[in-house]
Amino acid sequence: MFEDNRSILLGALVLAVFLLRKFLDFRRAAASVTNLPGFRTLFSDRFVWFPYRVNGISPGVQSEINLYRKYQDFEEGGWDIMAGDVIGARARFPKPLGPYKVLLTFGPNLVASEGDEWKRQRKLVAPAFSEKNNKLVWDETVRIIYDLFDNVWGTQDTVIVDNITDLTVPITLLVIGVAGFGRRITWNEDAVAPEGHNITFKDALNVVSRNLFLQVLFPHWLLKWGTSSMRRFYASYKELGQYMQEIIDARRSGEVKEERHDLFSSLLDANEGLIESGEKLSDIGLMGNVFIFMVAGYETSAHTLAYAFILLALYPDEQEKLYQAIKTTLSDDRTPEYHEFSSFAYSMAVFNETLRLFPPVITIPKQSAEDTSFTTTNAAGEKRTIPVPKGTYVTVHTPGLHNNPKYWVDPDAFKPERFLTDYPRDAFLPFSGGPRGCIGRGFSETESIAALTVIISRYRVEVRDEPQFAGETFEQRKARLLRSKLSLTLLYTMGPGHDFYDHHHHHHSLEDLPQDDIP
Numbered sequence: 001m002f003e004d005n006r007s008i009l010l011g012a013l014v015l016a017v018f019l020l021r022k023f024l025d026f027r028r029a030a031a032s033v034t035n036l037p038g039f040r041t042l043f044s045d046r047f048v049w050f051p052y053r054v055n056g057i058s059p060g061v062q063s064e065i066n067l068y069r070k071y072q073d074f075e076e077g078g079w080d081i082m083a084g085d086v087i088g089a090r091a092r093f094p095k096p097l098g099p100y101k102v103l104l105t106f107g108p109n110l111v112a113s114e115g116d117e118w119k120r121q122r123k124l125v126a127p128a129f130s131e132k133n134n135k136l137v138w139d140e141t142v143r144i145i146y147d148l149f150d151n152v153w154g155t156q157d158t159v160i161v162d163n164i165t166d167l168t169v170p171i172t173l174l175v176i177g178v179a180g181f182g183r184r185i186t187w188n189e190d191a192v193a194p195e196g197h198n199i200t201f202k203d204a205l206n207v208v209s210r211n212l213f214l215q216v217l218f219p220h221w222l223l224k225w226g227t228s229s230m231r232r233f234y235a236s237y238k239e240l241g242q243y244m245q246e247i248i249d250a251r252r253s254g255e256v257k258e259e260r261h262d263l264f265s266s267l268l269d270a271n272e273g274l275i276e277s278g279e280k281l282s283d284i285g286l287m288g289n290v291f292i293f294m295v296a297g298y299e300t301s302a303h304t305l306a307y308a309f310i311l312l313a314l315y316p317d318e319q320e321k322l323y324q325a326i327k328t329t330l331s332d333d334r335t336p337e338y339h340e341f342s343s344f345a346y347s348m349a350v351f352n353e354t355l356r357l358f359p360p361v362i363t364i365p366k367q368s369a370e371d372t373s374f375t376t377t378n379a380a381g382e383k384r385t386i387p388v389p390k391g392t393y394v395t396v397h398t399p400g401l402h403n404n405p406k407y408w409v410d411p412d413a414f415k416p417e418r419f420l421t422d423y424p425r426d427a428f429l430p431f432s433g434g435p436r437g438c439i440g441r442g443f444s445e446t447e448s449i450a451a452l453t454v455i456i457s458r459y460r461v462e463v464r465d466e467p468q469f470a471g472e473t474f475e476q477r478k479a480r481l482l483r484s485k486l487s488l489t490l491l492y493t494m495g496p497g498h499d500f501y502d503h504h505h506h507h508h509s510l511e512d513l514p515q516d517d518i519p
């Protein structure tokens with residue numbers, strides 16, 4: 001009994017000391033930023049095990065909160081900060097690498113590196129994202145969607161898609177397959193794994209990228225022998241590595257390339273061309289980067305396209321404007337060409353407006369490398385300088401920026417037209433920006449504009465009427481259809497926005513209408 005009391009007392013003492021230290025650290029941290037107003041918590045957004053938002057204790061799942069609260073925290077705090085200071089200054093605000101560890105699955109890579117290592121990687125990787133690659137992306141996206149029309153949707157007037165991502169995920173996966181890897185996969189391929197494999201390339205990629213968090217939480221031996229989903233992850237991981245190695249070997253042995261301007265081929269060529277071996281990437285480094293192209297490149301785009309279709313279905317007038325804009329260029333129903341890219345400015349505006357409202361990457365983590373400061377203003381226009389001590393974590397809050405009424409009139413509204421004129425570029429950072437901005441931006445814009453343009457030129461997107469939702473108001477319907485959820489991975493990675501919204505309650509139909517039926 002006596003022993004018990006002593007250990008309880010000791011426990012309480014340890015806890016009290018811990019809390020006191022936390023409290024003092026907190027006070028010191030708040031004072032170091034001149035007690036700037038705003039939401040405060042003892043634990044940071046890296047404290048992921050307690051996913052609820054409690055004032056003073058925990059910020060909750062930061063990314064989700066950012067998405068839902070948009071500009072609210074800034075409005076309540078009363079002070080703004082522009083992201084330009086942080087985004088433009090790569091040396092002053094490098095990335096903290098901790099949150100990116102999960103992306104080291106297949107080896108070192110561009111996203112999860114900093115300093116000289118990042119420079120070396122970027123120099124090697126950048127040339128792959130060329131004009132020729134963009135053209136390939138365009139041509140292949142158009143081909144993939146025609147293949148969908150001809151060989152999957154066929155002659156149906158109405159195509160029912162239960163969940164919009166069932167449409168957009170395969171599109172971007174097929175695009176990254178061919179334009180990223182030089183591997184043409186067709187819509188009907190997914191049934192059979194090739195010789196030497198038990199899992200198809202497409203499935204392996206999908207399973208691995210959706211479950212990256214497993215390998216942060218568990219060691220490989222456990223994944224190998226653990227629950228069925230762990231084993232599935234492990235098997236997919238092994239097979240994906242094997243697929244990538246096969247592609248490297250095939251390129252090396254000079255086998256015919258299906259496409260010469262895919263990212264992987266360019267990266268391999270650039271790497272083989274290096275004379276100084278110190279600059280070369282090993283096979284591991286090659287795989288690391290190619291894997292990153294997939295992770296960074298297909299779900300972000302897939303989910304943006306998904307949101308775009310839902311928004312267009314919710315706002316039929318906007319959809320009609322888009323359709324009319326496309327038809328002025330494609331009046332005779334012919335295939336859109338890459339050189340016409342700039343004619344599809346309205347498609348681009350829809351894409352940008354979607355990214356403004358639903359940026360897939362919701363927090364961009366940085367850390368100050370030196371003692372520095374920000375200058376900020378409040379609604380009354382007063383200025384204030386906030387010191388930022390060395391080592392401070394600074395997060396670029398994309399939804400806050402994208403919904404700031406100072407830069408965006410009527411920020412909640414879906415108005416693609418705002419992107420047809422000059423818009424505040426510093427307040428639009430879905431791809432981050434500056435030297436560490438997204439290297440795949442052109443890739444993603446090209447693929448998304450091609451996909452939106454071709455699909456909307458042929459189909460009208462509507463939300464299917466369902467009796468159980470008949471009594472809904474527009475706002476309720478909008479909230480239901482656009483409900484978003486971020487998976488654990490997003491907390492660690494640069495966020496390919498997995499499972500952005502509830503998969504079970506969405507029904508979308510794409511109605512095939514003869515052109516002259518459109519009013």
Ligand code: HEM
Nearest residue numbers: 110111293296297300301361430431432438439440444494
């Ligand atoms: C809608 C689509 C996309 C969005 C919203 C997006 C967003 C972003 C953002 C915000 C960053 C900065 C991340 C950070 O600082 O942590 C980034 C970096 C990156 N993205 Fe994208 N991305 C998209 C598509 C793509 C595509 C298609 C690819 C490749 C095929 C790609 C490859 C990369 C790479 C390699 C980086 C790291 C660049 C560096 O650190 O130097 N992204 N992206």
